[in-house]
Amino acid sequence: MSRTSNQAGGDVVRDFLLVADLLEEPQLAQLYAYLAHEGEATVQNMMDDLELAQGTAYSYVNRLVDAGVIEVTHDEQPQRYAACEIDLTVTTAAGDREYTITPALIDAVGRRETDADIDTYIDRHGVAGLATALTYAVARERGEVTHRLMAEDLDISPLAAEIILQALRSVVHEHYDIEASGASLDELDIDDGDAVDDT
Incomplete structure (x- = not known):
């Protein structure tokens, strides 16, 4: 389909x-x-x-x-x-937005029953809003956007953006091939200002 x-x-x-x-x-x-x-x-x-x-x-x-x-x-x-595979793209009547209904989106909707953050987001922004948030969640896990950028683009608070991105994280990792990105704390060269120079 x-x-x-x-x-x-x-x-x-x-x-x-x-x-x-x-x-x-x-x-x-x-x-x-x-x-x-x-x-x-x-x-x-x-x-x-x-x-x-x-x-x-x-x-x-x-x-x-x-x-x-x-x-x-x-x-x-x-x-x-x-x-059955579902990958259905719907365009708004004005033609300004496009939403893709995929198994990942259906999975996210299904988690509404057990995840209060997803439930609240759907109540406030609808399933179309959740579809948009899922797109940002995939991009975030790939290191392409931040919660602040999502918040600015969608005119929501940074806290609301972070909450839904965290709620959708497991959906993204179950449905998309996301490579681990970023350095671990051990790999970062951090000058915390507290180090004592023994020379």
Whole structure:
């Protein structure tokens, strides 16, 4: 399901509507992110790992299969399920902003249930705001931006920027190839002014 919104036809609208539930319901997003991370799993695996009741797990799985965002990979009992790739780019009506719906964004939305900082950020800035913050979080982990630059660009406080960047850090490292950058404290040549010259 890799599409961009500037393509003609109803497929893009259909694809967007298929993932809309994932962005609106953190529990569905969490289940999708779990399958994207695990590769494939049975309903029992989902129940155990996500602490879902049996009825809830089957209901979520059926909804996601019907939406076309997960699929059956092994038809024999117990059935196994896997996440379908999602990479959908949506452009605003004014054409001034573009948002990409990826497994990383869906994972971040799914963490809303367990991470108060992500929940608060979505309440204040919406899922589109979270998508933008995720872009900055990736850039920050690559050493390309700081929380102050993000705060200035988005007209939010530096503290709010730092909080959401920290909350999204684990999402970034699970979904993106980020090389370790920067020197450790041991590698830095720091003159702390307290050193005594023994000469």
